[in-house]
Amino acid sequence: MATEPFFQSEIPFNTSRIGAAAIYCSDGRYGDQMDDLLHLGCGWPRYDRLALPGGPASLSAHLSVFWEESTLRKYLEFLVRTHDLTRLALIQHEDCGFYREWLRIPGDQIEDHQRADLVTARRRILKYLPGLEVFTFFACKQDDRVKFLSLNQDS
Numbered sequence: 235m236a237t238e239p240f241f242q243s244e245i246p247f248n249t250s251r252i253g254a255a256a257i258y259c260s261d262g263r264y265g266d267q268m269d270d271l272l273h274l275g276c277g278w279p280r281y282d283r284l285a286l287p288g289g290p291a292s293l294s295a296h297l298s299v300f301w302e303e304s305t306l307r308k309y310l311e312f313l314v315r316t317h318d319l320t321r322l323a324l325i326q327h328e329d330c331g332f333y334r335e336w337l338r339i340p341g342d343q344i345e346d347h348q349r350a351d352l353v354t355a356r357r358r359i360l361k362y363l364p365g366l367e368v369f370t371f372f373a374c375k376q377d378d379r380v381k382f383l384s385l386n387q388d389s
Contacts, residue, residue: 248280253318255282257306258325259289259332264373267380271371272323275382281323282313288332290324290370293358294351296337307362314363322366324355325382327373348372352385 254276258268265285272278284306286292292302313319326348333344352370359368370385 251317252278252280253320254278254280254322255284255310255313255317255319256323256325257284257286257290257293257310258323259327259330260285260287261327261330264327264380267373267382268325271325271373271382276321276323276369278321282317282319284309284313288330288336290326290355291330291332291337291348291351293324293355295354295358296351298337310359311363314366320365320367321369322359323369323371324352324359325371325373326352327380328375345372349385 254272256268256272258264272281286302286306288299292299292306295303310322328345328348329341330344330348333339333347334341337347339347349372352372356368356370359366371382372385373380373382375381
């Protein structure tokens with residue numbers, strides 16, 4: 235915890251945009267690994283972040299996320315327009331509490347729902363933002379590491 239009245243980052247501010255964003259779950263246990271995937275795996279030195287419980291689940295057409303989808307869609311449209319986004323990553327992670335607690339999906343069915351929801355979210359985004367290139371990933375724990383499976387499909 236900082237004890238001084240301010241903290242100044244030693245990382246220089248870069249004003250250029252690279253036109254990429256990611257929507258993923260706000261579960262802090264995965265934050266560093268999400269950055270690692272997007273920085274090293276995708277080659278995005280910076281990206282706009284939309285981190286919220288369940289991440290792309292809010293774009294899945296579940297009735298229980300109707301209002302969340304409306305808000306997330308407005309945010310995404312804003313970022314595409316003002317930050318010149320051309321690429322978007324949608325990332326889910328295994329054993330997501332949002333699916334278990336908010337959507338009430340039984341534990342043994344969560345991953346199947348998440349994978350299907352990624353397909354739905356991607357399809358819906360491409361419909362209302364057709365110029366965007368959308369990538370989908372599923373994160374799973376493997377020992378003390380996180381492995382990302384690319385679930386990209388052609389349409």
